[in-house]
Amino acid sequence: MVYVNQTSHTTQTQSTLRSEARIVRGALHRLRQDLFVDAFAFRPMPPLDDAKVARWVPWMPERVRHLLCWLPHSVVGFFSVCVFLASFTTESSAGPLRGLVVAALCLLVAVPPMLTLFRPVGAFWLSLTAFVVTLGGNLLFASYGSSLFNGIAYPTHLAVMTLVVLRTRPRLALEMWLVTFAVAAVPSVLIGYGTGDLAPVAFFSGLMLVAAAAVRAWRQERQQVVETQTATAEERSRRTLLEERATIARELHDVVAHHMSVIAIQAEAAPYRVKDTPPELATSFATIRENAVAALTELRRILGVVRSEDPDAFAEADPEAPQPTLASLDGLLTSVRGAGLTVEAVITGSPRPLPQGVELSAYRIVQEALSNTLRHAPGAEARVEISYVLGGIGLRIVNGAASRLAKPSPGAGHGVLGMRERVQMLGGEMTADHTEEGGFEVAAFIPVAHAPAQPAAHPAGTRAAREQAAGKNAPRKNAAGEETA
16 A cells, blocks of 8 residues: 555656646747747837827927837937946046947947847847946956946846837746846856845846836737727628628619519510410510519528528518608608708709619618717708709708707617718719718719619519519400400
């Protein structure tokens, strides 16, 4: 029993050692990837965003704001110049030969802060080299005092490490801190030089680097949040656009279905209108009718795929009602007036029949614009202008400023997107913007190539038209050869 327990304890110890070895190997691998692989790779720091600078100092001229985008680079460069001047001034009393050596050391100390703008990890190694070389100069000349961390070399190195953390990733703070104090501990242990300052300076440096790492982590998290919000907004806009297109497709389905129903009915009735119809002609008309009915079926399937989230894509409160047109505009105006909106309608030009898709889109644009006025500009007056011109139809819906505070609207806030999609589908142009008086204006022009023929049979989208397309109410021949319904 004791042997079994010892074996189990030995196995557990070996497993723990292997786990610790994997952790150490992983840490060394990350250290190698962060500080040694492509250490001097070119990673320039980009300037500040113009939009951010404009938000910070909107009162400044544009040229000055553009120069402020390079403010961090200028600050780092100014810091490097100050480091060089302060280091060189400290040794201004040195002799000519010693002055050259000190000038070279000062330049070696002052270059790494500037290098962090282009090669941050390489700047750390160069700064660490400058610190080690300066430490050797302290030991030889004893000109920087009796302490290892007196002077300018190490404070500059700490500033370089802080800049590197702010420019790269938070975990480099710990890695650079370990490497730096591993190097600094060698003379402290072997020579006993500056041993008393090692612990407090290491603690203070750790606090500085932890603060820099926290700032860098916060900036990364904020950037990820902004990117996520941007992607979410784009996806929401894309989904809204698809929903608007599906709505338009559903409404236009009845228009297309009406025309296809008329084709099917006329193709079936045509042979009965001609005596002694040739068999070939009758066959052609039968083929036309079959293709029209098949097209109606496929159209219904396609629209069902577009609106696949709805199990009954064609369920309506009133399936017998036709799609609205501009002839129904009076009813719409009466409805919004009953809701408390003062609206005036002006029609110019000679009203004429337009394609049903154009009529439907024009009606929906007016409806959506008036609905937006009710929601976002309570108490305002609206004006609807409809212009029939030779090349199409023009729409202008404008409202004044709200007279009272608007209540929160439950709508999705994409009405303008839907209107714009309708106009673009018909090859038109549209503008929607605020007016100088504080109101809102929607202006659209929908081109019309030619006026369509007067619609026959039943209104667009009625159930009777679809039933006739299916052959339920097709015309028949009586005994005298005359056509009957």
